Amino acid sequence: MKRFILLVDDHELTRAGCRLLVTRLDDFEISAELDVGAGVIQQVSKNRPDLMILDVRLPDMNGLSLLAELVDVHQMPVLILTGQDDPRDFAFALRMGARGVVRKNDPSSIIIDAIQAIDRGETYVSGSVSNMLAEMDEPKVELSPRQAAILHYLSVGETNKEIAYKLKIAMPTVSFHIAEMRRKLGVDSNKLILNAAKGAGLL
Structure with missing residues (x-):
């Protein structure tokens, strides 16, 4: 076939x-x-x-x-x-x-x-x-494929609502994964996620 x-x-x-x-x-x-x-x-x-x-x-x-x-x-x-x-x-x-x-x-x-x-x-x-x-440094934080996808969308300026629409998931699910990323990256604000992700070798 x-x-x-x-x-x-x-x-x-x-x-x-x-x-x-x-x-x-x-x-x-x-x-x-x-x-x-x-x-x-x-x-x-x-x-x-x-x-x-x-x-x-x-x-x-x-x-x-x-x-x-x-x-x-x-x-x-x-x-x-x-x-x-x-x-x-x-x-x-x-x-x-x-x-x-x-x-x-x-x-x-x-x-x-x-x-x-x-x-x-x-x-x-x-x-x-x-x-x-x-030749790259190993990332200091491990993200799931969905979290990596959400991180990418955040990095290009998408809102939680837009991310939920594109990934066909509920907004609370997006919020949950963003909260998990904050926890893994050790930050207490969504605004700090991208800088922390860059510092961790994720972006």
């Missing part, structure tokens, strides 16, 4: 390369492509792809914001395929529940391995990404 992939990347060359790679895999097919974030959630809700390949930098939105909703609400297995070199993005994507992170300049065999590993339910991080992550 074919496994269907939704590909979201704003670079035509990247999408063409992914199409070519996937033709090497008998069990996989790219069912749809998008070059912007708008429309991704509708595609997922309507067609339920088995896996998504997502760039974290899209022209119309932050791919990490999209990742948070895809993982938390739709339980979508997501492979981050990025041309960025900031390991903080890699680490944050993994904390939010991305199932894999590879770079666009990784060998094609690595991207194929990542697709197959994620489809088996595994987490896959390429060697180049692992090396960059190894």
